[in-house]
Amino acid sequence: MSGLCAAILLAREGADVTVHERQEAPAKKLLLTGNGRCNLSNVSVSCSDYVCGDPAKLRGILACLTQTRRDEFFAGIGLMLCELRGGLYPASRQASSARDCLLLAAQELGVKLRTDSYVKGLDEDKRLLLRDGSLTEAYDIVIIASGGKAGVYGEEGENGKKLLRSIGHEMKNEHPALTHILCAEDLSAVAGVRCDAAVSLHVSSGTYRESGELQITKNALSGIPVFQLSRYLDEESGVLSVDFLPRAECDRVWFRKRLEEQKGRDLEGLLCGVLQKKLANWLITSFGRKPSDKVSSMDPAEADAFFEMLRNKRFTACGLGKYREAQLMSGGVPLDEVSDGLESRFREDVYLCGELLDVNGACGGYNLHFALASAFRVRDEILRKKR
Numbered sequence: 001m002s003g004l005c006a007a008i009l010l011a012r013e014g015a016d017v018t019v020h021e022r023q024e025a026p027a028k029k030l031l032l033t034g035n036g037r038c039n040l041s042n043v044s045v046s047c048s049d050y051v052c053g054d055p056a057k058l059r060g061i062l063a064c065l066t067q068t069r070r071d072e073f074f075a076g077i078g079l080m081l082c083e084l085r086g087g088l089y090p091a092s093r094q095a096s097s098a099r100d101c102l103l104l105a106a107q108e109l110g111v112k113l114r115t116d117s118y119v120k121g122l123d124e125d126k127r128l129l130l131r132d133g134s135l136t137e138a139y140d141i142v143i144i145a146s147g148g149k150a151g152v153y154g155e156e157g158e159n160g161k162k163l164l165r166s167i168g169h170e171m172k173n174e175h176p177a178l179t180h181i182l183c184a185e186d187l188s189a190v191a192g193v194r195c196d197a198a199v200s201l202h203v204s205s206g207t208y209r210e211s212g213e214l215q216i217t218k219n220a221l222s223g224i225p226v227f228q229l230s231r232y233l234d235e236e237s238g239v240l241s242v243d244f245l246p247r248a249e250c251d252r253v254w255f256r257k258r259l260e261e262q263k264g265r266d267l268e269g270l271l272c273g274v275l276q277k278k279l280a281n282w283l284i285t286s287f288g289r290k291p292s293d294k295v296s297s298m299d300p301a302e303a304d305a306f307f308e309m310l311r312n313k314r315f316t317a318c319g320l321g322k323y324r325e326a327q328l329m330s331g332g333v334p335l336d337e338v339s340d341g342l343e344s345r346f347r348e349d350v351y352l353c354g355e356l357l358d359v360n361g362a363c364g365g366y367n368l369h370f371a372l373a374s375a376f377r378v379r380d381e382i383l384r385k386k387r
Ligand SMILES: Cc1cc2nc3c(=O)[nH]c(=O)nc-3n(C[C@H](O)[C@H](O)[C@H](O)COP(=O)(O)OP(=O)(O)OC[C@H]3O[C@@H](n4cnc5c(N)ncnc54)[C@H](O)[C@@H]3O)c2cc1C
Pocket: 001, 002, 003, 020, 021, 022, 023, 026, 027, 028, 029, 030, 032, 033, 034, 035, 038, 039, 040, 041, 117, 118, 119, 120, 145, 146, 147, 148, 150, 151, 152, 158, 159, 160, 161, 163, 326, 327, 328, 353, 354, 355, 356, 364, 365, 366, 367, 368, 369, 371
């Protein structure tokens, strides 16, 4: 995404551009995005939608992609957009439309596309070192947009790391993100449950909270709120706490009233109408009670503790989904290794853009938005230096 966008933007300025793509076909990852619909951007984008160690630099990159520029870019490649719950998608709702329009525009502008062209290094004259050991012609400017290894590659997959290393850049703190979080507890009894919840992740860097539809599998918590939180789990383990009663009215006063009104019921009956039966019964059992126990058998202190557990059920986070299952590679080249204009601090006229940078967007079109925004940032800097 980022490389093709940069190629189009610079070819429009009259540059002679060649794209080297290691795979047999370009932009394969785009076809996987947004469940095959490709969530390209969002109606509202700000720094707070990203995890990034250098918010000031990020702000500068995002500022490059004004709404007008974004809309004109997509219109200019012939891609009509539509909005779905804030996300911007191809009007056809097919990711292949986005890929095809990018490729058609690149072709029309004379961009040369070399597929099966794995680049493993860059020499002093800005010649690319290819897989077979051959060198390309020397380029005036090189843009590295080799992305992350989520989705397409396996664990062993390599995403431009060698190329970046050849000029002194290191990918840092990489881990799969926008993926499920593995839990140490056996969750088979509640596997398949989907429910509204507020989920908090407690790690040494802080506590992060997200809400939305939680999905439970036999060994993991998943769903959009967990995906968002996975960007912060950069260590071996953490604690997840889930509020299964996230609605504002479900406070302690509400619960006490419910206990009073339903004192003749059993605990399964108490939670009936609020939580799915499978989930309710699992929560009751994990509290050490039976679903058939009477509400009246709980004294006020135990009832308070039960309510507290429903609002704050703890799980031990012990890992993340694999790269193949993830939507993002968190971490990457730190922003302090590039200038404000995304030029490498180690090599003049070499630029870095897209997911390989240490900028981790939330679900909702923010990563493809960043891929385009950083391509614009590179284009602007190249033109500024040329003037
Ligand atoms: C399943 C899935 C769903 C997603 N859904 C969304 C979504 O809906 N919205 C959103 O905003 N984001 C989504 N993302 C994230 C988004 O796809 C990426 O953040 C985005 O594609 C990054 O763009 P990029 O150009 O930096 O890298 P990429 O799109 O990964 O492109 C990098 C390209 O460089 C090539 N390459 C790598 N190394 C080399 C090398 N050494 N030599 C030559 N070529 C090389 C790769 O083959 C690849 O084609 C999703 C990701 C996945 C996996």
